[in-house]
Amino acid sequence: MFISLFILIIGISPAFIYWWFRRQIETRTISQISTVGTGVAVTHWRRPDLPPDAQYIEGVGYLIGDLSCQYNARSSYVRxxxxxxxPCDNCRFYQEKQSVSDETNKP
Known part of the structure; x- marks a missing residue:
């Protein structure tokens, strides 16, 4: 009787050891994640592949080039x-964007 009980305990013990280690790792991971979540909130990260003239516009994203130009593509890939x-500096095609009120006053 004692031998069969000993064999049963030896057979089941790896499962209990695995379960105990797994619980320890899960609780440690959950505590680390909750600690990270209490950090400073960042509204947006600057992408490292963007040129220096990129501007972030809320709800649109990053746009490159001179946004006051009529021909600006309003894209993060094409100026x-x-x-x-x-470059946009001293571009011979630059035309200032007309406002809506200027377009309605045309004859």
Whole structure:
């Protein structure tokens, strides 16, 4: 009787040891995740692959190029329709974007 009980305990013990280690790891992981979650909230991260003239606009994302130009593509990949690779400084195609009120006052 004692031998069969001993064999049963030896057979089941690896499962109990595995279960105990797994519970320890889960509780440690959960505590680490909850600690990380209490850090400083960041609204957006700057992507490292963007050029320095990129601007972040809430709800739209990153846009590159001169946003006051009429030909700006409003994209994070292409600067404008006429001069896609840029640069926007001293561009010969630059035209200031007209406001809505200027367009309605045209004859």
């Amino acid at each position: 404008c329709a006429v001069n896609p690779s840029g």
